[in-house]
Amino acid sequence: MARPILYHWEPNANSGKPIIALIEKGVDFESRYTDLLGFDQHKPEYLAVNPAGTIPVLVHGDAVLAESTEMGEYIDAAFDGPPLRPDSPEERWRMRWWGKFLDGYFGPSLSMIGWSVFVGPSVRNRDPEELRRNIERIPLKERRDAWTKAIYNTFSKEELAESLRRVLHGVRVFEEELGKRPYFAGTTYSLADINAFCMAYALPLMQAEHVNKEKTPNLVDWLRRVYARPAIARSFELGRTPMAARTIEVRKLIAEDGSDD
Amino acid sequence: MARPILYHWEPNANSGKPIIALIEKGVDFESRYTDLLGFDQHKPEYLAVNPAGTIPVLVHGDAVLAESTEMGEYIDAAFDGPPLRPDSPEERWRMRWWGKFLDGYFGPSLSMIGWSVFVGPSVRNRDPEELRRNIERIPLKERRDAWTKAIYNTFSKEELAESLRRVLHGVRVFEEELGKRPYFAGTTYSLADINAFCMAYALPLMQAEHVNKEKTPNLVDWLRRVYARPAIARSFELGRTPMAARTIEVRKLIAEDGSDD
Numbered sequence: 001m002a003r004p005i006l007y008h009w010e011p012n013a014n015s016g017k018p019i020i021a022l023i024e025k026g027v028d029f030e031s032r033y034t035d036l037l038g039f040d041q042h043k044p045e046y047l048a049v050n051p052a053g054t055i056p057v058l059v060h061g062d063a064v065l066a067e068s069t070e071m072g073e074y075i076d077a078a079f080d081g082p083p084l085r086p087d088s089p090e091e092r093w094r095m096r097w098w099g100k101f102l103d104g105y106f107g108p109s110l111s112m113i114g115w116s117v118f119v120g121p122s123v124r125n126r127d128p129e130e131l132r133r134n135i136e137r138i139p140l141k142e143r144r145d146a147w148t149k150a151i152y153n154t155f156s157k158e159e160l161a162e163s164l165r166r167v168l169h170g171v172r173v174f175e176e177e178l179g180k181r182p183y184f185a186g187t188t189y190s191l192a193d194i195n196a197f198c199m200a201y202a203l204p205l206m207q208a209e210h211v212n213k214e215k216t217p218n219l220v221d222w223l224r225r226v227y228a229r230p231a232i233a234r235s236f237e238l239g240r241t242p243m244a245a246r247t248i249e250v251r252k253l254i255a256e257d258g259s260d261d
Numbered sequence: 262m263a264r265p266i267l268y269h270w271e272p273n274a275n276s277g278k279p280i281i282a283l284i285e286k287g288v289d290f291e292s293r294y295t296d297l298l299g300f301d302q303h304k305p306e307y308l309a310v311n312p313a314g315t316i317p318v319l320v321h322g323d324a325v326l327a328e329s330t331e332m333g334e335y336i337d338a339a340f341d342g343p344p345l346r347p348d349s350p351e352e353r354w355r356m357r358w359w360g361k362f363l364d365g366y367f368g369p370s371l372s373m374i375g376w377s378v379f380v381g382p383s384v385r386n387r388d389p390e391e392l393r394r395n396i397e398r399i400p401l402k403e404r405r406d407a408w409t410k411a412i413y414n415t416f417s418k419e420e421l422a423e424s425l426r427r428v429l430h431g432v433r434v435f436e437e438e439l440g441k442r443p444y445f446a447g448t449t450y451s452l453a454d455i456n457a458f459c460m461a462y463a464l465p466l467m468q469a470e471h472v473n474k475e476k477t478p479n480l481v482d483w484l485r486r487v488y489a490r491p492a493i494a495r496s497f498e499l500g501r502t503p504m505a506a507r508t509i510e511v512r513k514l515i516a517e518d519g520s521d522d
Binding site for chain 1: 324326327328330331332334335338339350351353354357358360361364365402426
């Protein structure tokens with residue numbers, strides 16, 4: 001079959017998941033950087049590939065695959081390379097339980113904060129008429145609403161407070177569960193760790209008061225081990241914003257000798 | 262391993278998924294009916310099994326499994342019997358794409374309407390002090406908030422209108438995709454059909470104007486084929502409310518000769 005093509009934005013959040021999975025598997029893929037802040041995902045040439053206008057999308061032969069978590073299972077099943085799913089049905093269930101928790105609960109809350117403090121401010125000062133046109137051509141109403149809120153900064157205080165509450169609850173769940181087993185699904189690194197990492201990689205910087213060596217030692221240990229994987233460093237090379245540079249700060253914060261000075 | 266135990270409510274929505282999957286696989290399991298409207302799921306004896314207080318839960322040996330969609334994959338992998346997942350990675354991806362769409366988009370919207378027109382009114386007239394105590398002991402804040410809204414009828418008009426919009430959008434997606442292939446994931450009946458059926462089984466009755474032989478022939482054909490499966494009829498036997506009786510009305514509405522009178 002033809003070389004797979006991955007349309008992706010920065011190597012974090014939803015785009016990070018298939019990038020890391022493909023690199024972990026050793027798959028030779030074509031990377032097509034799709035600039036979320038430039039609204040590339042709503043341009044006609046992208047909508048011809050994915051009419052929903054969401055990123056990432058994996059094109060493999062005739063198959064056009066959306067939804068990054070479900071894409072991860074496809075990548076693991078369709079390509080050779082080290083397995084990214086545990087063997088036992090129970091650990092696979094736990095891997096998918098995390099998928100549900102991360103995509104349905106933790107991710108949307110973290111994402112609302114990210115859209116409020118980063119995505120919105122990044123585009124807000126552009127020509128108002130151009131922004132209006134950009135919003136109008138977003139195909140999914142849910143995404144149109146999210147962009148409108150981000151651009152015009154209309155997330156309510158209550159919404160943002162509830163999102164922060166959920167993020168901090170998620171951090172407590174991570175910390176507790178990582179005290180029971182070394183990786184999210186069980187004894188081995190899996191798609192659950194990739195998904196969690198893509199959301200949690202910057203927490204020691206963004207939520208420094210709550211995520212640090214003293215308060216969340218299990219989470220910090222796990223982050224340190226995932227950061228050490230060669231596939232993670234290689235995935236950062238596909239970034240074009242200061243996102244990847246920020247990970248250097250994170251790694252300093254969680255380095256084992258970081259508190260000895 | 263010991264005989265699995267399934268804690269479940271009525272054989273629809275989230276509880277219906279593992280009931281149908283276990284029956285389809287021919288698994289001998291112990292059914293423990295857990296009365297959602299009696300708040301059984303928040304009683305100490307249930308919280309000892311599942312501290313989150315959500316239904317359904319499958320107990321299999323030492324494993325205690327929550328989240329009905331993810332539980333379905335476990336059931337298919339852990340027990341013998343006819344496969345409930347397609348073979349190809351692409352069709353499995355599509356099965357999981359539907360899981361995301363049904364659980365993350367369609368289901369919560371349909372559920373809000375169900376809670377507003379059925380669950381809330383079913384419990385609202387009980388002793389206010391008892392209701393208050395029942396709400397207080399719900400472990401998850403999100404579930405506490407949902408019950409509070411259902412009991413005191415505080416879903417806003419906007420919320421309900423948006424939910425209806427999403428449900429009808431979902432119906433259009435079902436109809437379109439079922440025009441491309443006979444089952445949700447592809448050529449064979451799978452967990453995606455079980456999940457969709459558990460949410461869509463009553464649409465010809467509840468949304469008669471939008472789901473009928475004329476407007477959604479593909480969806481109605483598919484419903485008729487799924488209703489004809491022996492496992493579906495057997496799953497209804499585990500119900501204790503008028504839910505199962507209502508399915509007789511639905512079957513009349515979708516019967517092939519139903520419009521010939």
